[in-house]
Amino acid sequence: MGAPLPQNLSPEKIFHIIVAPCYDKKLEALQEGALPALHGSRGTDCVLTSGEIAQIMEQGDLSVKDAAIDTLFGDLKEDKVTRHDGASSDGHLAHIFRHAAKELFNEDVEEVTYRALRNKDFQEVTLEKNGEVVLRFAAAYGFRNIQNMILKLKKGKFPYHFVEVLACAGGCLNGRGQAQTPEGHADKALLRQMEGIYADIPVRRPGSSAHVQELYQEWLEGINSPKAQEVLHTTYQSQERRAHSLDIKW
Numbered sequence: 001m002g003a004p005l006p007q008n009l010s011p012e013k014i015f016h017i018i019v020a021p022c023y024d025k026k027l028e029a030l031q032e033g034a035l036p037a038l039h040g041s042r043g044t045d046c047v048l049t050s051g052e053i054a055q056i057m058e059q060g061d062l063s064v065k066d067a068a069i070d071t072l073f074g075d076l077k078e079d080k081v082t083r084h085d086g087a088s089s090d091g092h093l094a095h096i097f098r099h100a101a102k103e104l105f106n107e108d109v110e111e112v113t114y115r116a117l118r119n120k121d122f123q124e125v126t127l128e129k130n131g132e133v134v135l136r137f138a139a140a141y142g143f144r145n146i147q148n149m150i151l152k153l154k155k156g157k158f159p160y161h162f163v164e165v166l167a168c169a170g171g172c173l174n175g176r177g178q179a180q181t182p183e184g185h186a187d188k189a190l191l192r193q194m195e196g197i198y199a200d201i202p203v204r205r206p207g208s209s210a211h212v213q214e215l216y217q218e219w220l221e222g223i224n225s226p227k228a229q230e231v232l233h234t235t236y237q238s239q240e241r242r243a244h245s246l247d248i249k250w
Contacts, residue, residue, distance in 0.1 A: 017046045019053055021175030022168065049177025082204035085112070093125065093164040095206060097137050100162070101127050105134055114139070121145055121169050137162045142169030173198065 018025055029044040048056075057063075085094045094112040101107040107127060114123040122145040127135035138160045140149045146165055152158045168174045173194050174186060181187050206212055220228040 015045045016043065017048065018044055019048050019050055020177060021050050021172045022177045023049060024167065025049075025177075049175075051177050051179050054179050081201055083198065083201040085203045085205060091164050091166070092206075093137055093139055093162070096162060097125055097127070097135065098205075100135060105129055118145070118148070122148075136160050137164070139164045139166075141166045141171055143167065144169075 018029065020026075026047045029047050084092060097112055098109045101109045105127065107129065109127065112125055114125055116123050121139075121141040123139045125135075125137040125139075126133050136159050138149070140146050140163055146167070149158075149163060149165075166172060168176070170191070174191055176186075179187060179190060216223050216228065220231060222228065
């Protein structure tokens with residue numbers, strides 16, 4: 001992060017805010033190494049939940065419907081909102097699956113098919129070649145499915161090459177940081193509405209973005225460059241619980 005960004009701003013002049021659907025992102029941002037600070041610049045300065053954003057707008061008498069969507073790259077106008085490929089509010093399993101299929105087996109996968117196993121929050125995606133399953137991915141949402149997955153792992157009965165884990169049943173759209181009913185419960189009607197809105201947003205695969213391609217070539221010095229490895233890759237580090245809190249806004 002030592003090099004200038006597209007808007008010619010040095011890292012110390014950037015205040016990085018994450019808007020997340022859950023409160024756990026606040027804890028993740030507090031952990032040293034979770035979002036690495038390069039060249040003296042902290043990865044995250046502030047974490048707000050989407051529910052907190054809604055409260056701030058209500059307190060400021062701002063209408064969500066009338067709010068304009070700002071662009072990330074200033075004068076390079078983004079003409080429409082897009083989303084990554086996925087079943088609903090999940091992560092990048094579909095993108096990683098396609099990439100692995102192409103890189104490892106030279107297979108072009110257009111449609112990624114999810115198959116529900118124990119329940120709708122535990123799904124499997126496989127790639128077959130010559131009648132043999134060569135890739136087996138899974139999506140495990142909610143603590144019950146996560147616990148079952150860990151038990152299988154400990155018993156040595158774990159057939160998956162990649163598992164996408166989300167703590168909330170139903171995915172991130174069902175996060176506790178989302179807007180809730182006045183009684184403090186998840187708003188199921190609002191959740192269904194958000195799922196419909198999300199599904200209607202056009203899909204754009206990450207690699208097809210001109211901004212992403214420009215970022216790799218001009219800032220990261222190539223896709224597999226040492227700089228890309230340093231900035232974008234991390235390793236798990238066990239964190240001890242601390243009694244004090246770091247200087248990060250909640």
